[in-house]
Amino acid sequence: MLPNLDMDDILRLKKPHPCGGTTWKVTRxxxxxxxxxxxxxxxxxxTRREVxxxxxxxxxxxADGQIFS
Ligand SMILES: [Zn+2]
Incomplete structure (x- = not known):
């Protein structure tokens, strides 16, 4: 089952980015x-599988208080 994603959704990933961040926005x-x-x-x-x-x-x-419209 692949994740159900939408534009501008905020995702929390298991492994932090090297910058320390764990939240990502769907841009495409x-x-x-x-x-x-x-x-x-x-x-x-x-890829969807990687996500x-x-x-x-x-x-x-x-989730960051700015994207909601
Ligand atoms: Zn980062």
């Missing part, structure tokens, strides 16, 4: 998933 949905680190703004592309394996929790929208 397609065959690959684009994620932006909420802490350092670094962007990565992961599934790394995902700890989908925090949904507005």
């Amino acid at each position: 949905l397609g065959a690959d998933i684009g994620l932006e680190c909420m802490t350092c703004k670094h962007r990565v592309m992961l 599934k394996n790394r995902l700890k929790k989908n925090l949904g929208k507005g």
Whole structure:
């Protein structure tokens, strides 16, 4: 079962980014998933399978208080 993702969802991943951040924003949905680190703004592309394996929790929208609209 692959994760059900939406644009601008905030994801918490199991393994922290080298910057120390563990929350990522979904910036692109397609065959690959684009994620932006909420802490350092670094962007990565992961396959859906990689996201599934790394995902700890989908925090949904507005977790940082600014994205909710
Ligand atoms: Zn980072």
